[in-house]
Amino acid sequence: MNSAIVRGLLVRGMLAGVLAGLLAFGLAYLIGESPVDAAIAFESAHSHEEGGEELVSRAMQSTAGLATAVLVYGTALGGITALAFCFALGRIGRFGARATAALVGLGGFVTVALVPFLKYPANPPAVGDPATLNQRTALFFLMIVLSVLLAVGAMLLGRALAPRWGSWNASIAAGAAFAAVVAIAMAFLPAAGGLPQGFPADVLWEFRLASLGVQALLWASLGLILGFLAERVLEPRAAAATGTGPAPQASAPAH
Incomplete structure (x- = not known):
């Protein structure tokens, strides 16, 4: 191309x-x-801070x-x-x-x-706690990067298995591997925090x-x-x- x-x-x-x-x-x-x-x-309703003038209106x-x-x-x-x-x-x-x-x-x-x-x-x-905003944002983008990289790896795995297993079986195996590794990553990453x-x-x-x-x-x-x-x-x-x-x-x- x-x-x-x-x-x-x-x-x-x-x-x-x-x-x-x-x-x-x-x-x-x-x-x-x-x-x-x-x-x-x-x-x-639950804030104890005095409200100031909005720089940008809600509308x-x-x-x-x-x-x-x-x-x-x-x-x-x-x-x-x-x-x-x-x-x-x-x-x-x-x-x-x-x-x-x-x-x-x-x-x-x-x-x-x-x-x-x-x-x-x-x-x-x-x-969410405003003090942990940067940490939560970093974790969210880390999850995106991991997900994309794992998807690329799954695609390469499917292509490698296709000649021997066939396209359908290779796609299923690659999808299962992607889901398993994503689940492991989710288990090890910290939680985002509770609700107020x-x-x-x-x-x-x-x-x-x-x-x-x-x-x-x-x-x-x-x-x-x-x-x-x-x-x-x-x-x-x-x-x-x-x-x-x-x-x-x-x-x-x-x-």
Whole structure:
């Protein structure tokens, strides 16, 4: 794959990230802001500090602030996913552009979102000791790095076993090895800390469910949109035949 194609896929990956970010922002605003407001209300009711003037209003945080954060995150994630797509294409099986992008999106959701979430689930405001914020953040990113590295190792293991065991059995063995090593890593990593006394369990559940749902939508839409855009670059004839790309130009009539 030459550099011009990689550059084109990188741009399309970032565009896919912007579009996926817009969808994720819509879902986050619809289902995520209510538990955040409830958590902030709990924190305010149980705080002994005098409230100061807000530098950024809550309305601004839940609209423009949230949109900016999600779009920046989606754009960066789209670029990284496009590079992962370039690496995976042709190396994980005889899949086309759309199937490969969908698998990369699924793998990204599992390794970057789901596995770290199982050990260190997202917490709303008022949950967690502010003094341990840096430690909890470092542990969360450590879990992401471990998950991604273990997933790459599992993929290499599956490729090594495929000639002898077959693709299906090798994939099952690699997935089982990934799950086992992840479970061991989770057992040895420290816990994130407990909940403040009296914090509503339903608010915590709604926030965590909304966080995971936003991540699922972001990765799913990113994989699907990237696959659609990448197909137009890598398989223009197939895209034109299915009506998803520009029709090929007709040849000039012979004289």
